[in-house]
């Protein structure tokens with residue numbers, strides 16, 4: 001039988017590891033069709049990955065199948081391996097009943113390294129429609145371990161839509177999105193790159209530009225009208241580290257103004273004798289019936305991490321008064337990529353002549 005390959009989707013059969021045509025069609029080799037999860041079926045096709053990369057993952061599946069007779073355990077182990085090492089492709093939890101068997105299988109199976117080459121189809125239709133324009137964009141690059149020299153694929157996200165792909169927020173907050181963990185020696189290193197993060201519901205956009213980024217991992221300054229098709233009230237922020245990006249996401253998703261948060265951080269520094277440039281991040285808000293909202297901040301010090309609590313509800317009226325005073329300055333902040341930090345707050349307070357008393 002001659003199979004006409006033109007325009008057909010080439011897919012990986014996640015059951016047997018052989019190539020097949022059509023993500024949802026039965027495998028010509030083992031007869032297995034869709035996994036029941038169409039997102040997973042489509043992730044392992046030439047829409048996202050090159051044919052040689054699909055074949056590389058096929059070898060991983062065959063290796064797992066050789067070491068167990070249980071198809072479900074082999075499948076679970078494959079998904080866990082991909083989720084842990086290539087989370088940009090698929091990120092999924094192992095069902096509870098297979099966890100022990102899956103971990104045991106992965107522990108005693110030496111899996112081949114897959115160097116990811118993205119599909120040439122990616123990016124072909126970029127910017128042609130609003131849906132394409134605002135979707136998350138990822139590409140894989142080889143990264144060398146600084147400790148042992150091992151080279152493996154790492155996902156670089158040039159654009160992140162935190163409203164569509166909410167799971168990425170968690171990856172940013174945990175620091176995982178920027179961390180390369182060597183599969184040979186387990187050494188972890190931060191891979192610096194630029195990214196444009198957007199959240200359409202809030203709405204805010206954060207441009208992360210890590211200073212050490214390689215030229216190919218940099219993005220151009222996004223213009224403010226980039227979002228004008230979506231809505232006109234975007235807040236634009238610029239940050240220079242993954243921790244700052246994570247903090248902005250937490251602040252805005254918790255419904256705060258980041259200038260207010262930076263103002264509170266400045267006050268905490270004055271009250272507790274903390275240097276204004278020492279890393280201090282907003283972590284979370286907790287609510288109690290009688291005392292109301294309390295904020296938790298994390299102070300990073302060479303000797304360790306320290307939590308600082310701030311009683312938000314009891315200071316709310318004083319904070320509202322300060323925010324009212326700075327409102328005229330805030331109105332001018334709408335259209336630029338502003339760096340809102342304690343330095344910004346200090347300059348703002350000096351301009352307003354209210355630097356003398358920071359006792360709230």
Ligand SMILES: [Zn+2]
Pocket residue numbers: 013014015016017018027028029030031032
């Ligand atoms: Zn098959």
Ligand SMILES: [Zn+2]
Pocket residue numbers: 145146147148149150182183184185186187
């Ligand atoms: Zn290494």
